[in-house]
Amino acid sequence: MTVIDISSLETTLSSDQCIKCNICTASCPVAAVTDKFPGPKAVGPQMQRLRQPSAPSYDKSVDFCNGCGVCSLVCPHGVQIAEMNAVARAVQMDRDGVPLRNKMLGRPEPLGKIGTLTAPFSNLPLALPPLRWAMEKTIGIHRKAPFPSFTGKRFRKWFKSHAPENLIGRRKVVYFHGCSTNYYEPRVGKAVVKVLEHFGCKVSIAEQNCCGLPMQSNGEFDAARELAKSNIAKLMPYIRENYVIVGSSTSCTLALKHDYQNILGLQGRDVEMIAKNTFDIFEFLDDLFTEQTLNPQFRRIKDAVFYHPPCQQRSHFMGQPATKILRRIPGLSFEVSTADCCGVAGTYGLKAEKYQISRDIGETLFAQIDRHSPSRVLCDSETCRWWIEGHTDVESIHPIELIADALPR
Amino acid sequence: MRKQFTEVLVIGGGATGLSAARDAVMRGFKTLLLEKGDLAHGTSGRYHGLLHSGGRYVVSDPHSARDCIAENRILRKIIPSAIENTDGWFVTTPEDDPAYADTFLAACKAQGVPAEELNVDVLLNKERLLNQRISRTIRVPDAACDSFDATHILAHDIKARGAKVLLRHEVIGLEIRRQKVCGVNVRNLLTDEEFLIETSMVLNCSGAWAGNIAAMAGGFLKVTPGKGTMIAMNTRLVNTVVNRCKLPHDGDILVPVGTVSVIGTTDIPVESPDQYPIEDWEVEFLLNEGEALIPGFKKFRALRAWAGVRPLYDPTAGGKTESRDLTRSHAVIDHQARDGVGGLLTMVGGKFTTMRLMAQDLVDEACKQLRTKRPCTTAETPAEAPGTKHYYLAQRLNRWEQSHAQHTALTDPIICECELVPESKVRAGIEASQSKILNDLRRDTRLGMGPCQGGFCAYRANGIACGMLAQTPEDAHTTLAQFLQERWKGQRNLLWDHNLRQLELDQNIYRNLLGLDHTVDTADIELYPTEKTA
Ligand SMILES: Cc1cc2nc3c(=O)[nH]c(=O)nc-3n(C[C@H](O)[C@H](O)[C@H](O)COP(=O)(O)OP(=O)(O)OC[C@H]3O[C@@H](n4cnc5c(N)ncnc54)[C@H](O)[C@@H]3O)c2cc1C
Ligand code: SF4
Ligand code: SF4
Numbered sequence: 001m002t003v004i005d006i007s008s009l010e011t012t013l014s015s016d017q018c019i020k021c022n023i024c025t026a027s028c029p030v031a032a033v034t035d036k037f038p039g040p041k042a043v044g045p046q047m048q049r050l051r052q053p054s055a056p057s058y059d060k061s062v063d064f065c066n067g068c069g070v071c072s073l074v075c076p077h078g079v080q081i082a083e084m085n086a087v088a089r090a091v092q093m094d095r096d097g098v099p100l101r102n103k104m105l106g107r108p109e110p111l112g113k114i115g116t117l118t119a120p121f122s123n124l125p126l127a128l129p130p131l132r133w134a135m136e137k138t139i140g141i142h143r144k145a146p147f148p149s150f151t152g153k154r155f156r157k158w159f160k161s162h163a164p165e166n167l168i169g170r171r172k173v174v175y176f177h178g179c180s181t182n183y184y185e186p187r188v189g190k191a192v193v194k195v196l197e198h199f200g201c202k203v204s205i206a207e208q209n210c211c212g213l214p215m216q217s218n219g220e221f222d223a224a225r226e227l228a229k230s231n232i233a234k235l236m237p238y239i240r241e242n243y244v245i246v247g248s249s250t251s252c253t254l255a256l257k258h259d260y261q262n263i264l265g266l267q268g269r270d271v272e273m274i275a276k277n278t279f280d281i282f283e284f285l286d287d288l289f290t291e292q293t294l295n296p297q298f299r300r301i302k303d304a305v306f307y308h309p310p311c312q313q314r315s316h317f318m319g320q321p322a323t324k325i326l327r328r329i330p331g332l333s334f335e336v337s338t339a340d341c342c343g344v345a346g347t348y349g350l351k352a353e354k355y356q357i358s359r360d361i362g363e364t365l366f367a368q369i370d371r372h373s374p375s376r377v378l379c380d381s382e383t384c385r386w387w388i389e390g391h392t393d394v395e396s397i398h399p400i401e402l403i404a405d406a407l408p409r
Numbered sequence: 410m411r412k413q414f415t416e417v418l419v420i421g422g423g424a425t426g427l428s429a430a431r432d433a434v435m436r437g438f439k440t441l442l443l444e445k446g447d448l449a450h451g452t453s454g455r456y457h458g459l460l461h462s463g464g465r466y467v468v469s470d471p472h473s474a475r476d477c478i479a480e481n482r483i484l485r486k487i488i489p490s491a492i493e494n495t496d497g498w499f500v501t502t503p504e505d506d507p508a509y510a511d512t513f514l515a516a517c518k519a520q521g522v523p524a525e526e527l528n529v530d531v532l533l534n535k536e537r538l539l540n541q542r543i544s545r546t547i548r549v550p551d552a553a554c555d556s557f558d559a560t561h562i563l564a565h566d567i568k569a570r571g572a573k574v575l576l577r578h579e580v581i582g583l584e585i586r587r588q589k590v591c592g593v594n595v596r597n598l599l600t601d602e603e604f605l606i607e608t609s610m611v612l613n614c615s616g617a618w619a620g621n622i623a624a625m626a627g628g629f630l631k632v633t634p635g636k637g638t639m640i641a642m643n644t645r646l647v648n649t650v651v652n653r654c655k656l657p658h659d660g661d662i663l664v665p666v667g668t669v670s671v672i673g674t675t676d677i678p679v680e681s682p683d684q685y686p687i688e689d690w691e692v693e694f695l696l697n698e699g700e701a702l703i704p705g706f707k708k709f710r711a712l713r714a715w716a717g718v719r720p721l722y723d724p725t726a727g728g729k730t731e732s733r734d735l736t737r738s739h740a741v742i743d744h745q746a747r748d749g750v751g752g753l754l755t756m757v758g759g760k761f762t763t764m765r766l767m768a769q770d771l772v773d774e775a776c777k778q779l780r781t782k783r784p785c786t787t788a789e790t791p792a793e794a795p796g797t798k799h800y801y802l803a804q805r806l807n808r809w810e811q812s813h814a815q816h817t818a819l820t821d822p823i824i825c826e827c828e829l830v831p832e833s834k835v836r837a838g839i840e841a842s843q844s845k846i847l848n849d850l851r852r853d854t855r856l857g858m859g860p861c862q863g864g865f866c867a868y869r870a871n872g873i874a875c876g877m878l879a880q881t882p883e884d885a886h887t888t889l890a891q892f893l894q895e896r897w898k899g900q901r902n903l904l905w906d907h908n909l910r911q912l913e914l915d916q917n918i919y920r921n922l923l924g925l926d927h928t929v930d931t932a933d934i935e936l937y938p939t940e941k942t943a
Pocket of ligand 1: 425444450459580719758762763
């Protein structure tokens with residue numbers, strides 16, 4: 001059995017601590033909108049007692065957990081519910097085989113490579129209703145699920161040709177851009193580089209691959225572990241040279257900080273070092289400003305925007321650093337979302353059987369956006385941005401793009 | 410007074426009594442079984458849950474070992490769905506003498522108990538929590554057997570074959586005419602009605618209470634109750650039975666039974682089979698023994714402690730008192746030969762594993778006394794439909810998931826969340842037993858046996874029972890309080906960490922939210938800790 005190892009045992013055995021208080025279920029965005037999902041307490045600690053490594057199991061409801069991690073955060077007794085769910089799903093997939101659709105959704109990288117090569121033509125099928133209908137029927141990707149467009153020029157290509165502002169920066173940063181920046185939204189990466197260099201950092205982009213989270217959440221633990229190990233090997237030389245890792249996708253950085261150890265069960269000094277030295281871009285900037293008592297000056301931006309912190313951000317235990325920095329922009333007014341979750345949770349909402357659940361979860365957020373009618377919605381996670389844009393018709397950008405905009409010219 | 414007649418009358422609805430009734434009815438006797446409580450109300454419902462391979466006894470009691478392996482094979486065929494084929498291992502921990510494993514292997518061979526020593530990695534890779542310093546591992550065909558399932562299957566089979574099973578009927582006296590038992594005086598404990606059942610043969614299978622029945626016939630039978638305490642750990646820390654490879658001792662077996670794993674037992678002679686509180690030192694002792702098998706054992710959640718009494722027959726009455734030294738094997742006592750009273754046979758000693766064999770010996774003797782020759786067929790005839798599979802842990806989860814795919818939480822909500830018991834099961838259980846006693850429902854469905862110990866399911870099930878059986882509110886409050894009292898008894902020795910938090914939450918629900926201690930007379934029902942004990 002390769003899926004469960006000794007460290008996931010620690011996760012699964014945390015079911016021992018559950019006292020059934022229901023706090024997790026009351027906070028779960030999925031349980032709130034559908035009867036198909038019995039909730040974190042049920043599929044987590046409760047069903048865990050009935051799971052058996054050696055016997056056939058029909059562990060279906062856990063697949064409706066979207067992995068947002070809220071339950072683990074709110075549990076007052078230390079039950080690692082979301083992690084337990086991820087392990088249970090992986091065990092189930094290991095036994096039953098991973099569906100083709102999950103395999104596709106778990107591999108943004110090879111898909112991205114083909115897509116960017118052939119853009120803009122590769123964007124066509126995703127815009128064609130009959131093809132989308134066929135996709136839903138054959139592989140189960142919902143016909144209305146919004147997809148991003150491939151870009152013609154990858155971020156890494158741009159980076160190699162760009163002239164760095166700061167060659168001997170005081171802080172050495174290796175930027176973990178993730179797949180979405182490279183293949184779909186190079187503009188986010190450009191903004192990150194611009195901001196970091198502006199504040200005196202020396203930026204490098206190490207060789208890297210997909211963080212592995214899409215595979216992990218689609219149940220392919222072994223394959224995800226390979227990606228994780230490869231990233232660790234590629235990033236470690238930088239850590240030894242006193243670089244810190246900074247990422248702009250809250251989900252990629254969470255994988256590096258938390259999931260590699262706590263869900264995929266990787267152990268050892270390297271993975272710990274990586275976890276310790278990985279920062280979200282705003283977490284990093286906030287530290288930088290306070291540590292170095294920088295008082296950054298921003299241009300006035302007369303705009304009203306809406307900020308939705310993605311759910312994974314909570315599991316970073318760093319508060320909402322983006323709001324602290326946005327507040328420094330003169331003229332900018334922004335509302336912060338009080339919705340728990342936009343619903344999509346990575347690739348969850350793209351799946352035919354889950355699309356409606358994700359939409360229903362997102363309703364609270366969409367209504368708030370509607371009420372405030374902002375010019376743009378800011379969000380740190382790519383899949384959330386695409387989902388929000390697809391359901392509100394309001395443009396959604398990464399908050400760092402706004403910061404880059406506000407830098408003095 | 411009402412009068413009834415039955416050829417064979419069995420006293421006791423435990424493993425032995427049910428097996429005896431099954432044997433008798435299959436030999437064509439008109440059969441009736443009386444039990445003062447519910448099925449498995451006595452020792453059978455409180456045992457360790459191990460279907461012995463015989464391994465435990467190969468060195469100390471070879472005769473028992475041979476009985477066990479033979480019956481182990483038979484029970485797997487006749488009550489398959491009560492048995493989980495877990496296998497068992499004898500392991501040498503750093504605290505055990507490694508040489509004993511050789512003695513053990515030789516003895517297994519001599520007694521015909523299949524035993525195979527395998528590389529320790531085979532077991533240690535499967536059972537990650539076990540002590541990595543275990544040096545020898547020997548596999549034997551132990552299994553886990555759920556007593557509630559087993560007794561329910563047997564009772565069902567007996568009734569299908571035409572025997573009568575009367576629960577909550579206590580034997581209060583024997584009718585003796587011309588030196589022969591010819592009837593039994595019975596009290597229906599629910600209605601207090603008393604009546605006589607005439608019979609040609611009484612089979613006393615009342616376990617630790619056997620002496621009471623013998624006394625009704627004017628005989629003196631010394632059955633020393635030997636208390637054995639066990640602790641159920643909240644999860645399955647192992648998926649196979651793990652025995653220490655050493656001479657049988659206290660606290661040396663860990664058995665996965667359903668969702669829990671049970672460490673046991675102690676063995677202490679006690680005065681009465683009805684009162685034997687658990688001592689704190691027993692709990693500490695058992696948890697410490699667990700540490701030898703699983704380092705860090707104590708940090709896992711100990712869910713419930715309980716004890717059962719071994720019905721150990723002392724033929725020398727008044728001699729030795731250490732109950733493990735008494736004979737473990739069973740014996741049929743013929744009160745004609747012993748006390749000059751015919752028509753009464755008593756079964757003493759034995760094990761859960763050997764229940765069928767005990768019944769066979771008992772009914773063979775009954776046939777002899779009734780001067781009839783009828784062969785025993787219980788070993789060849791399954792009590793369940795052909796093709797029934799063994800139990801496995803994920804079974805309940807699978808069933809629930811499959812039905813959940815059709816229904817939703819709204820059409821068949823889960824009543825007991827910890828043990829995944831849906832409303833339909835609760836209703837079916839109450840319908841079948843017509844009992845308002847929630848403990849009966851627990852034995853039938855496992856309701857209330859999980860981590861919250863009734864905190865969230867008891868009031869729900871109580872509400873359903875109240876509606877179905879048209880109870881008065883006072884009645885319903887009392888049955889609820891009684892159930893919680895039972896649950897609390899099992900938790901009282903284990904109040905630290907999460908179990909303590911759990912108790913606080915449960916107490917808050919029943920005391921502060923539902924005000925149960927104001928609606929029932931708590932003078933006779935101890936509902937959670939009182940000021941004194943708290
Ligand atoms: C701690 C412990 C652990 C054990 N572990 C194992 C094990 O792992 N494996 C194994 O094979 N064996 C084990 N045993 C032994 C096994 O549990 C018993 O041998 C077996 O359960 C005895 O069953 P029984 O039917 O004879 O007695 P019981 O189950 O006690 O049945 C007797 C019944 O008679 C009823 N009764 C009494 N008086 C009256 C009356 N006057 N009128 C009507 N009914 C009456 C009682 O209510 C009771 O239900 C263990 C025993 C103990 C104590
Ligand atoms: S991770 Fe999120 S969706 Fe999954 S059970 Fe927890 S709260 Fe619910
Ligand atoms: S919040 Fe934690 S303790 Fe409470 S029910 Fe959920 S898992 Fe159990």
